[in-house]
Amino acid sequence: MKTECQFGLFDDVSASLPRSERLVFTPQSDDPDRPPISHIRHYLTSRQQQLLLGECASYPFSSPAVTVFGKSHPIPRQQVWFADAGCEYRYSGLLMAPMPWPHYAGRLLNQLNRELGPAPGREFNGCLVNRYRHGSDAMGFHADDEPELVSDAMVAIVSLGQSRPMLFRRNRDGLKYRLLLQAGDLLLMHPPMQSLWQHAIPKSRRALDERVSFTFRAILPFYHRPADD
Numbered sequence: 001m002k003t004e005c006q007f008g009l010f011d012d013v014s015a016s017l018p019r020s021e022r023l024v025f026t027p028q029s030d031d032p033d034r035p036p037i038s039h040i041r042h043y044l045t046s047r048q049q050q051l052l053l054g055e056c057a058s059y060p061f062s063s064p065a066v067t068v069f070g071k072s073h074p075i076p077r078q079q080v081w082f083a084d085a086g087c088e089y090r091y092s093g094l095l096m097a098p099m100p101w102p103h104y105a106g107r108l109l110n111q112l113n114r115e116l117g118p119a120p121g122r123e124f125n126g127c128l129v130n131r132y133r134h135g136s137d138a139m140g141f142h143a144d145d146e147p148e149l150v151s152d153a154m155v156a157i158v159s160l161g162q163s164r165p166m167l168f169r170r171n172r173d174g175l176k177y178r179l180l181l182q183a184g185d186l187l188l189m190h191p192p193m194q195s196l197w198q199h200a201i202p203k204s205r206r207a208l209d210e211r212v213s214f215t216f217r218a219i220l221p222f223y224h225r226p227a228d229d
């Protein structure tokens with residue numbers, strides 16, 4: 001059946017590879033001048049990318065306004081927060097209520113948790129999806145270090161659409177590192193990346209097509225709102 005076949009696409013990714021080659025659980029390089037990351041090219045097949053991109057067309061994206069130096073501006077990109085119940089996330093000063101997982105985003109969540117874990121308390125349970133419509137959409141330097149994030153958990157980023165570079169900047173001395181993120185790639189940011197480095201998706205003056213990133217996080221549930229008793 002068509003539907004079963006589509007579900008299967010997300011169950012079988014990289015199933016034929018030996019486990020050690022499927023994903024890297026520690027940074028790919030121990031060079032202290034490189035950020036502690038793993039970059040896995042072609043993590044998703046083009047069919048999987050197509051299915052996810054198709055689903056994105058129905059996501060309730062928005063560009064909420066943030067206040068910087070007393071002035072309010074819409075963020076230069078669109079976003080939506082999918083997460084388990086109780087997983088509110090305060091990002092750039094905005095408290096985001098979790099939207100329920102769409103089908104393929106939920107399949108990708110399960111796949112990552114299966115391949116990267118399970119590590120109790122460190123499973124991904126939320127995903128900020130960012131949509132960069134063109135070269136002027138961007139994300140400034142920041143660290144994903146909000147207090148509701150599980151402290152020793154990774155952040156996993158799956159890229160779709162237009163290739164865009166990610167810049168890394170070391171807090172201590174401003175040392176830079178650049179990595180091109182291409183369609184279907186998976187990037188893992190390992191601890192202690194968020195306390196030693198910042199990262200950004202810079203603006204480009206070139207006419208660029210749309211890029212969508214799925215950024216998976218592990219959140220402490222009910223951090224912002226106690227569970228109902």
Ligand SMILES: O=C(O)CCC(=O)C(=O)O
Nearest residue numbers: 128130144157201213215
């Ligand atoms: O779009 C990306 O690849 C990075 C997004 C990011 O850094 C974030 O959502 O915190």
Ligand SMILES: [Fe+2]
Nearest residue numbers: 142143144199
């Ligand atoms: Fe980030």
